[in-house]
Amino acid sequence: MNPQQLSRLKEEQAKALTQTDNQISQIEKYKNDYKVLQDRLKTLPDQLTHEVMVPFGKLAFMPGKIVHTNEILVLLGDNWFAERTAKQAHSIASRRIDELDKQLKDLKAQRKLLEPRLEFTSGMQDQIEGQQDVKEIVEEYDAEKERLWDEQHKKNLRKQREEARQASEWAHKQKQEEVRPKEKEFSDQDLWARLDALEQEEADRGELDSEEKWDNHSERPEGKSVSWKDEATLLSDLEKSVQPDSDDNVADDESEENEDDGDDDDENGSEKLNARSSQTERPVVRTIRFTHTDTPSHEISQVNSAGDASIQSPADIYKLYSPASILKKPVSNMKMAKASEGQSAQRKGINFPNEDRYCETVVSQLAGRPNSSNSSQKAFTGKVLEMSHETSGTSGHTATSSSHNVQDTAEKSEVKEEQPRRISKFKAARMAQQGLT
Amino acid sequence: MAEGAQKRLQSELDKFQTVQKDVAKHIGLRQQLEGQLSENTLVKEELDRLEDGAGVFKMVGPALIKQDLKEAKQNVQKRIDYINGELKRHEKLIKDLEKTADTHRENLNKLQQQFQQAQVKAAAKA
Numbered sequence: 001m002n003p004q005q006l007s008r009l010k011e012e013q014a015k016a017l018t019q020t021d022n023q024i025s026q027i028e029k030y031k032n033d034y035k036v037l038q039d040r041l042k043t044l045p046d047q048l049t050h051e052v053m054v055p056f057g058k059l060a061f062m063p064g065k066i067v068h069t070n071e072i073l074v075l076l077g078d079n080w081f082a083e084r085t086a087k088q089a090h091s092i093a094s095r096r097i098d099e100l101d102k103q104l105k106d107l108k109a110q111r112k113l114l115e116p117r118l119e120f121t122s123g124m125q126d127q128i129e130g131q132q133d134v135k136e137i138v139e140e141y142d143a144e145k146e147r148l149w150d151e152q153h154k155k156n157l158r159k160q161r162e163e164a165r166q167a168s169e170w171a172h173k174q175k176q177e178e179v180r181p182k183e184k185e186f187s188d189q190d191l192w193a194r195l196d197a198l199e200q201e202e203a204d205r206g207e208l209d210s211e212e213k214w215d216n217h218s219e220r221p222e223g224k225s226v227s228w229k230d231e232a233t234l235l236s237d238l239e240k241s242v243q244p245d246s247d248d249n250v251a252d253d254e255s256e257e258n259e260d261d262g263d264d265d266d267e268n269g270s271e272k273l274n275a276r277s278s279q280t281e282r283p284v285v286r287t288i289r290f291t292h293t294d295t296p297s298h299e300i301s302q303v304n305s306a307g308d309a310s311i312q313s314p315a316d317i318y319k320l321y322s323p324a325s326i327l328k329k330p331v332s333n334m335k336m337a338k339a340s341e342g343q344s345a346q347r348k349g350i351n352f353p354n355e356d357r358y359c360e361t362v363v364s365q366l367a368g369r370p371n372s373s374n375s376s377q378k379a380f381t382g383k384v385l386e387m388s389h390e391t392s393g394t395s396g397h398t399a400t401s402s403s404h405n406v407q408d409t410a411e412k413s414e415v416k417e418e419q420p421r422r423i424s425k426f427k428a429a430r431m432a433q434q435g436l437t
Numbered sequence: 438m439a440e441g442a443q444k445r446l447q448s449e450l451d452k453f454q455t456v457q458k459d460v461a462k463h464i465g466l467r468q469q470l471e472g473q474l475s476e477n478t479l480v481k482e483e484l485d486r487l488e489d490g491a492g493v494f495k496m497v498g499p500a501l502i503k504q505d506l507k508e509a510k511q512n513v514q515k516r517i518d519y520i521n522g523e524l525k526r527h528e529k530l531i532k533d534l535e536k537t538a539d540t541h542r543e544n545l546n547k548l549q550q551q552f553q554q555a556q557v558k559a560a561a562k563a
């Protein structure tokens with residue numbers, strides 16, 4: 001806003017205000033005059049005559065007498081006169097005072113209206129002229145500058161993202177490297193020793209932990225299982241012990257774990273492994289043949305199959321994870337291949353020439369495995385991959401083209417040798433066990 | 438072109454100014470009338486308060502002329518009515534004048550814009 005306009009406005013407002021003030025003061029004066037008049041009118045009729053100096057023209061006064069002290073000729077206005085007594089004149093004067101009071105009130109109200117306007121205007125002026133510490137916020141807009149800034153910002157963002165990506169990659173690698181050697185260090189003996197220790201620990205703590213999340217698993221060997229009862233009726237004890245095991249594997253993978261990080265998980269896992277090892281697993285693994293009817297309840301059939309040999313009941317994994325997107329397919333394929341491989345390895349232990357290698361890959365897998373993507377696993381589950389592998393196992397894995405997905409198996413066979421596989425550590429342990437045997 | 442615009446602008450401005458003067462004049466007249474009205478109402482009130490037979494005078498020139506109270510009241514009432522009529526007339530007049538002033542103002546704005554455009558054009562040419 002233009003300061004000049006403002007000052008003009010201010011001027012006008014000030015003028016209006018002074019006008020009002022003038023009117024007010026004039027009315028006050030009238031009022032005072034009327035009051036004096038009233039006093040005079042009161043005392044006038046007290047005497048019959050008054051000695052006064054009578055004004056005679058502008059300059060002169062003459063001594064004179066007021067007679068008829070109770071006869072007042074009152075100017076009513078508009079050149080109307082009325083003859084009144086002093087008392088009546090007095091009442092007229094008081095009425096006029098009332099009238100003046102009314103006007104005075106109005107004028108004062110007007111003044112109240114005008115004052116804040118003037119204040120606002122002058123405040124505004126002050127602000128604009130920067131006399132107070134209030135400032136108008138002005139932001140320049142320069143299209144060119146804006147554009148440059150935008151570009152720079154985009155660049156920076158990209159750079160930052162790149163850096164973040166590299167950092168995460170590096171961290172990932174680092175972790176893999178870190179974990180891999182560590183895992184490698186574990187000889188099978190160490191592994192088993194560790195598992196034994198963990199089992200021991202769990203035995204010690206088993207009752208204490210009964211409230212915990214995994215307690216149904218840990219209790220199962222003692223035959224106290226409650227929550228799994230439904231399945232338990234279907235399964236043998238062995239199967240029961242295996243079933244949670246697969247759960248544990250998943251959990252472990254998920255948390256990207258070395259063995260020490262989750263006691264409960266490890267306890268369960270070790271217990272199960274031990275149970276398996278101590279029980280019939282090894283003999284069973286190799287001997288069992290099973291066929292799948294195309295029952296709708298994949299889970300149960302899977303459980304059965306898992307019970308006898310493979311831990312990897314993918315159905316369980318599927319339960320724990322939501323299906324992954326299609327984009328992850330290659331990875332999941334690889335995983336599947338791995339898993340099947342692992343299973344077959346387990347079962348056919350002797351058939352594999354390079355078992356040590358599997359152990360290794362398995363372990364590395366253990367370290368690097370991200371959240372599993374399970375759409376393919378689900379498919380895998382449904383299709384009973386074990387079967388095909390079982391059959392193909394005798395002839396060697398490259399030859400595995402069986403009743404189901406040819407493409408899958410082909411991929412698997414390809415992937416098998418070249419890439420490090422991801423396998424749960426328990427599976428690894430089992431494989432290691434087989435390797436020992 | 439520019440000169441024609443300027444002439445038109447000038448004439449319009451003159452018209453506008455005369456109208457505004459008229460408005461101001463009539464507003465002044467109205468104020469006067471309002472003052473007279475209030476004065477007369479006061480007189481009327483006082484006359485109403487007077488008892489019958491009270492001496493009432495009208496000053497005409499240098500002389501006070503005694504009037505009958507009743508007659509005085511009627512006169513004052515007539516005067517008040519007349520003033521009210523005058524007030525209304527002036528009110529209407531002022532409104533009309535303001536309207537015309539507004540139209541003149543709009544015209545003036547238009548002309549001013551045209552004039553400025555013409556000036557800019559002239560400047561661009563030169």
